[in-house]
Amino acid sequence: xxxxxxxxxxxxxxxxxxxxxxxxxxxxxxxxxxxxxxxxxxxxxxxxxxxxxxxxxxxxxxxxxxxxxxxxxxxxxxxxxxxxxxxxxxxxxxxxxxxxxxxxxxxxxxxxxxxxxxxxxxxxxxxxxxxxxxxxxxxxxxxxxxxxxxxxxxxxxxxxxxxxxxxxxxxxxxxxxxxxxxxxxxxxxxxxxxxxxxxxxxxxxxxxxxxxxxxxxxxxxxxxxxxxxxxxxxxxxxxxxxxxxxxxxxxxxxxxxxxxxxxxxxxxx
Numbered sequence: 001x002x003x004x005x006x007x008x009x010x011x012x013x014x015x016x017x018x019x020x021x022x023x024x025x026x027x028x029x030x031x032x033x034x035x036x037x038x039x040x041x042x043x044x045x046x047x048x049x050x051x052x053x054x055x056x057x058x059x060x061x062x063x064x065x066x067x068x069x070x071x072x073x074x075x076x077x078x079x080x081x082x083x084x085x086x087x088x089x090x091x092x093x094x095x096x097x098x099x100x101x102x103x104x105x106x107x108x109x110x111x112x113x114x115x116x117x118x119x120x121x122x123x124x125x126x127x128x129x130x131x132x133x134x135x136x137x138x139x140x141x142x143x144x145x146x147x148x149x150x151x152x153x154x155x156x157x158x159x160x161x162x163x164x165x166x167x168x169x170x171x172x173x174x175x176x177x178x179x180x181x182x183x184x185x186x187x188x189x190x191x192x193x194x195x196x197x198x199x200x201x202x203x204x205x206x207x208x209x210x211x212x213x214x215x216x217x218x219x220x221x222x223x224x225x226x227x228x229x230x231x232x233x234x235x236x237x238x239x240x241x242x243x244x245x246x247x248x249x250x251x252x253x254x255x256x257x258x259x260x261x262x263x264x265x266x267x268x269x
Contacts, residue, residue: 001079003041003071003079004041004043006071006072006073006074007071008070008071009049010068011050011051011068012047012049012050013047013048013050015045015047016045016046016047017044017045018043019042019043020041020042020043021040021041021043022039022040022042024037024038024039024040025039031082047067049067051063051065053197055197055199056201056202056265057265058141058147058196058204058265059143059146059147060141060266061141062102062138062140062141062269063138064137064138065137065138065139066134066136068132068133069081069132069133070111070130070131070133071132072130074130075129075130076110076129076131080108080110080131081132082108083107083108083133084106085106088135089104090104096139097143098141098143099140099142101138102138103136103137104135104136104138105135105136106133107133107136108132108133108134109131109134110129110132111129111130112129113128114128115128140269150188150191150192151205151208153184153185154188154212155212157182157188157212157216158181158212158215158254160177160181161178161219162247162250163247164219164223165219165223165226165242165250166242166243174223175220178216178219178220181216182213182217185209185212185213186213189205192205192209204261204265208258208261211254211257219246222241226242
């Protein structure tokens with residue numbers, strides 16, 4: 001048997017193989033029974049793999065990266081991999097900028113196939129399986145700097161829109177500020193999407209942007225309401241409503257909501 005020649009790296013985009021080695025050595029392992037000698041084959045494999053990155057909880061996302069090696073010729077009744085559990089690990093000093101490896105596992109599974117691969121000599125059997133080695137590496141994102149870069153503009157826009165309620169400037173000038181902050185949030189949202197990639201679900205970054213848009217709309221609506229109060233000669237009521245109630249409630253609730261959603265993302269990962 002020459003398993004390295006029939007070995008396949010699944011979900012791979014590019015594969016390169018180097019440094020083939022083959023030797024016959026004395027059996028010093030407990031894995032091979034009473035065999036006096038064993039055949040050792042070695043090969044260095046470099047590969048680029050596909051992976052579906054789930055960034056819903058970015059920057060607190062955690063990922064399990066898998067390297068799956070499969071025997072492509074013999075079924076599990078004829079050939080099964082036996083991983084070296086105690087001697088398998090990863091290089092501890094690997095430089096993964098912004099990431100940290102938190103777990104490493106290696107396992108063997110017999111994967112079922114519902115096909116005979118077009119080979120008449122293989123009976124179509126629902127129990128037909130092939131041996132796989134699965135290497136799982138769990139990584140956590142360490143750097144949170146990019147998150148603050150993507151969200152700082154959003155927080156500044158919401159803060160500016162709430163502060164606008166404290167001003168006694170012309171109505172048109174203050175509405176202009178709201179238009180500018182809303183535009184800034186929408187542009188920042190598109191930038192975040194291009195950085196992280198599109199998603200069919202609402203991510204943490206999306207939720208923060210949506211909250212910001214809602215709060216800017218609420219502050220703009222309150223400003224319109226105070227305009228009506230001012231026109232009905234209730235300027236003092238308008239000023240008290242903005243400064244004593246609207247500003248504290250809006251700013252406090254926005255901070256609390258952000259703490260809750262960020263804490264949830266950090267826990268879920």
